Amino acid sequence: MSFDPARLVADYDDGRLSRRGLIAGLTALGAAGALAGNVRAQEEAAQEKGGDAAESGPLFSGRNVDHIALDVTDVDRSVAFYERHLGLRKIRGDQNSAFLGRENGEFFVALFKAEQPGLNHFCFGIDDYDPQQAARKLKAEGREVRQTSGRTYFKDPDGIEVQLAQKRSL
Numbered sequence: 001m002s003f004d005p006a007r008l009v010a011d012y013d014d015g016r017l018s019r020r021g022l023i024a025g026l027t028a029l030g031a032a033g034a035l036a037g038n039v040r041a042q043e044e045a046a047q048e049k050g051g052d053a054a055e056s057g058p059l060f061s062g063r064n065v066d067h068i069a070l071d072v073t074d075v076d077r078s079v080a081f082y083e084r085h086l087g088l089r090k091i092r093g094d095q096n097s098a099f100l101g102r103e104n105g106e107f108f109v110a111l112f113k114a115e116q117p118g119l120n121h122f123c124f125g126i127d128d129y130d131p132q133q134a135a136r137k138l139k140a141e142g143r144e145v146r147q148t149s150g151r152t153y154f155k156d157p158d159g160i161e162v163q164l165a166q167k168r169s170l
Contacts, residue, residue, distance in 0.1 A: 009081065026068065059137045062124035063167040067107060069121045071114030078111050119160065121153065125167035134164050
């Protein structure tokens, strides 16, 4: 199974992939990047400190995947796809972005207009999220941090952007 979001959607559209396969592929895409990044980050940190990163424990405890954000070439077309095939609805957005979710108003798929389709970022919900504290912890580990409106972003070793947010019940 391909884990390129555009390929997954194309395979689904062409009938080569089931709805379950599409959802599994998109979920696996985010999870694989997160797991690979976490393992590499721990190994790098252990090497830099001359010890075992696992001994000090993780910086955060990811509780759920809060949302995934995809770069898409046509926002309206992608909205129509997710509405038709997954029963999502547009919560808010414009010609350059859309936030899709369920009737309760919480989104869990974000779409951003881009030249090339792909994964924009994924967000983990963590307990007791505090943006300033999260940034301090990440910077202490040598991570470059970007913060916008209380959101904290950093990149895994492969350059995939990770966002942190307060854990919420979905």
